[in-house]
Amino acid sequence: MVPVVDLSRRGQRFASAFAKAAERIAASGSFLLGAELSAFETEFAQWLGAQHCVGVSSGAGALQLALSAAGIGPGDEVLVPAFTAVPTASAVSALGAVPRAVDVDRSTACVTTQSIDAGVTERTKAIIVVHLYGYPADLPMTDLVVIEDAAQAHGALRDPGRSIVSAYSFYPTKNLGGIGDGGAVVTNDADLAERVRILRVHGMTAQYVHEYVSQNFRMSEVEAAWLRLALPQLSNDVQRRRAIVDRYRAAAPDLRWQTPHPDHAYHLAVFRSADRTRTRAQLESAGVASAIHYPLAITQQPAFRNLEHADCPEAEAWAAECISVPCFPEMSDDEIDCVSAALAGLGQ
Numbered sequence: 381m382v383p384v385v386d387l388s389r390r391g392q393r394f395a396s397a398f399a400k401a402a403e404r405i406a407a408s409g410s411f412l413l414g415a416e417l418s419a420f421e422t423e424f425a426q427w428l429g430a431q432h433c434v435g436v437s438s439g440a441g442a443l444q445l446a447l448s449a450a451g452i453g454p455g456d457e458v459l460v461p462a463f464t465a466v467p468t469a470s471a472v473s474a475l476g477a478v479p480r481a482v483d484v485d486r487s488t489a490c491v492t493t494q495s496i497d498a499g500v501t502e503r504t505k506a507i508i509v510v511h512l513y514g515y516p517a518d519l520p521m522t523d524l525v526v527i528e529d530a531a532q533a534h535g536a537l538r539d540p541g542r543s544i545v546s547a548y549s550f551y552p553t554k555n556l557g558g559i560g561d562g563g564a565v566v567t568n569d570a571d572l573a574e575r576v577r578i579l580r581v582h583g584m585t586a587q588y589v590h591e592y593v594s595q596n597f598r599m600s601e602v603e604a605a606w607l608r609l610a611l612p613q614l615s616n617d618v619q620r621r622r623a624i625v626d627r628y629r630a631a632a633p634d635l636r637w638q639t640p641h642p643d644h645a646y647h648l649a650v651f652r653s654a655d656r657t658r659t660r661a662q663l664e665s666a667g668v669a670s671a672i673h674y675p676l677a678i679t680q681q682p683a684f685r686n687l688e689h690a691d692c693p694e695a696e697a698w699a700a701e702c703i704s705v706p707c708f709p710e711m712s713d714d715e716i717d718c719v720s721a722a723l724a725g726l727g728q
């Protein structure tokens with residue numbers, strides 16, 4: 381069976397270099413907020429062409445800190461796409477702010493200026509634009525504070541600084557995946573970056589002086605060292621993802637894929653099927669595993685469905701029909717051929 385993702389292959393790529401890094405960190409006695417993290421922050425900011433990167437404990441934490449540093453707080457309403465990973469919405473709730481879901485576009489699965497205009501209320505302060513599956517969504521024309529959830533979009537965004545702040549995740553399956561949890565807040569605004577650095581460590585501005593109420597959002601040195609090993613290969617990995625999905629699209633052009641985009645970073649390769657159960661069974665019998673990202677829209681999630689949302693029929697249709705097929709840089713050519721053939725066979 382071709383797996384949707386196989387992290388052991390990624391692990392093997394970096395295992396021996398990582399063993400040396402782990403030894404170095406152990407001997408240094410500096411386990412948190414040390415040289416590895418500070419080097420990674422510089423290197424990732426450079427890779428993105430951004431001015432500031434603050435490494436934190438997770439993508440969810442990065443979103444929460446980005447929102448907070450951008451001035452979002454209790455009672456503020458924040459628009460989120462109705463079709464996204466749940467942490468996009470829970471980061472809003474974690475601040476005592478209120479997520480309000482708006483619909484997504486049928487062909488990109490991302491929000492549009494129109495869907496935001498249709499969902500905005502007089503209480504709305506901000507919008508989180510999610511670059512879902514690695515698709516580089518256009519930023520809306522709006523006066524709202526725009527925050528980018530780039531958890532799935534390493535390599536998709538050529539233009540950091542279009543919004544005031546972006547949040548990345550280094551969850552192990554991501555395009556730049558860690559050996560544990562991790563995330564980053566990326567911005568060109570030096571003051572905002574400084575606020576995030578303070579909020580990352582319990583709101584502390586000097587030794588044991590806490591200017592703000594916050595929590596622990598630190599990234600470990602071990603995680604940062606792993607990410608430094610993976611970062612130099614990220615551009616090639618993203619190219620490989622694009623080449624894999626190009627093959628799938630060429631083999632099965634009639635499937636309903638996201639609209640093509642040259643900068644799509646293909647964290648996931650997703651198409652839609654009106655009869656998902658049958659399609660997944662066909663894939664399985666051809667030796668291809670599949671997954672669902674995500675089975676419920678935010679409007680349908682038990683934790684969020686009682687909030688007030690805009691009508692989100694397109695998001696709910698995506699949730700009912702999406703299927704993710706294997707897409708990771710370590711796939712062999714034989715595996716790519718196998719998935720391509722299975723996809724080509726679906727129409728028959």
Ligand SMILES: Cc1ncc(COP(=O)(O)O)c(C=O)c1O
Nearest residue numbers: 438439440465467468531549551
């Ligand atoms: C779109 C999106 N936002 C936020 C997150 C949260 O990231 P993390 O799992 O690193 O907290 C994820 C990852 O799961 C995600 O895919």
